[in-house]
Every structure is written in C-alpha cells, then in structure tokens.
Amino acid sequence: MKEKPLIQKAIVFILLLVPVHLLARQIEAQAMPTQDKGELAVAATYDASRANLTPGNTFWMQGGSIEVSGQFKYGFSAVASVSGLHNGSLSVPQSLVTVVFGPRYTFFAHRGAHPLRIFGEALGGEAHGFYGVYPQPVSGPSSNALSVAFKTGGGVALGISRHLDMRLVQADWLRTQLPNSTTNVQNFMLIGAGIVLHTATR
Numbered sequence: 001m002k003e004k005p006l007i008q009k010a011i012v013f014i015l016l017l018v019p020v021h022l023l024a025r026q027i028e029a030q031a032m033p034t035q036d037k038g039e040l041a042v043a044a045t046y047d048a049s050r051a052n053l054t055p056g057n058t059f060w061m062q063g064g065s066i067e068v069s070g071q072f073k074y075g076f077s078a079v080a081s082v083s084g085l086h087n088g089s090l091s092v093p094q095s096l097v098t099v100v101f102g103p104r105y106t107f108f109a110h111r112g113a114h115p116l117r118i119f120g121e122a123l124g125g126e127a128h129g130f131y132g133v134y135p136q137p138v139s140g141p142s143s144n145a146l147s148v149a150f151k152t153g154g155g156v157a158l159g160i161s162r163h164l165d166m167r168l169v170q171a172d173w174l175r176t177q178l179p180n181s182t183t184n185v186q187n188f189m190l191i192g193a194g195i196v197l198h199t200a201t202r
Contacts, residue, residue: 043067045167045194049085053094053132053178053186061085061094065192069104077104079121081151085188094132098149098174100125117165120154127176135181147177157196165196 049061065083072078080101087094102123110116127149134145153172157165174188 038073039071039198041069041071041196041198043069043167043194043196045170045192047083047085047190047192049174049191050189051085051087051094051186052188053180059087059090061087061096061188064194071106075106075108077106077119078102079104079123081123083190092133095130096176097128097130098125098151098176099128100149100151113159115159117157117159118154119157121152123151125149125151127178129176129178134179136179145178147179150175151190153190155192163197163199165198167192167194167196169193 044064044066046064047062049063050058051061052058063083063085065081067079067081069077069079078101081099083098085094085096100123102121102125104119104121106117106119108115109118125148127147128144129147130144132143132145134142136142136145151172151174153170155167155170157167159165170190170192172190172192174190176186176188177184178186180186
C-alpha cells in the first residue's frame, strides 16, 4: 500500500522534469552556434613553416595567410586561402605564394558562451615560387616557377564574441612540386594562429 504514493511522486517528478529539460535545450539552441547554421567568415593568420625546398636542406620561413570560407549545413564549408612565406637569411632568398581552395569540416566541441571549433580540411591549388633559383630542363635556372599545391591539416578556434574567434592553432602540411633539379618535390610543415571574423547568413 505504501508503494503507490512513491510511484505517483516519481511519475510527477518525471513529468515536471521533461518540460524543464526541453526548455533548457531550446534556450541553448537559440543562444549557441550550431553546425547547421550557414555563415561567412574571413580569417587572418601568422604562419611559420619548416621547409625543405631540396632533400636534406631544411629551414624556417615566415609569413601569413588570408582565407574566406562559407559554411553550409552539417559543419561543411568551402574555403579559399591565399598565403605567403619568405626567408631572406639564405644565400638565395626564397619566397612562396600559394592559392588553394577546397572543403573543410568543423565540429563544435563546446557550445557555451565561448564555443570551441575544431576543423579539418583538404585544399588544392597553385604555388608560385619567386626570388629564388629554380632549375629548368631547357631554359636553365629561373627566379620564378609555378606548380600544383596540396594542403591538408586542421586547427582549433575559440569564440571570443558573437562575431570574433581566436584561432588558437592551425597545423598544415603543404606539398609543392617546384623544380629543384632532384625530386622536384617540397614539403612544408605550417604552424599558425590568428583571428576569425564571421557572420551568420541565416
């Protein structure tokens, strides 16, 4: 006979808990960013790169990048990025500009007042090397050269305000195929950080 009041209290408690939980979820959905919300973003970063333009010859290059991205549903974005790197301390200075574009996926690891965005990307495009020495099989050495470029990696950004993120870190691997009289392949390990301005499109 004593079990019925206990069961009734449990049922009432559950019935009261469900609307409170639904209300909390609704408030969170309205206040926090979601992966289904489309938006445009512009990012500016400082980059440092460990480069090897020829096998066994590694050195550091510095520069920065500007990127524009448009996010669609489910965390997927289309990204276009322009970056430049330079080293003037070598006997022959080296400069590199890359223009790449492709897909990115962003995951919201935290949806609080300061959302944490973790992303990965795979981009392709063109690399332009200049003010260097690039051997050509027919015409001889040239100070300029073009090649395909492939860039893949990811990073983490922390929301500072509604329209501003701090990109805490971004790490990418960049591969180019500029002429170097050996393998004609270069690998760059890029480490960067910067800021992101974004606005919801709907």
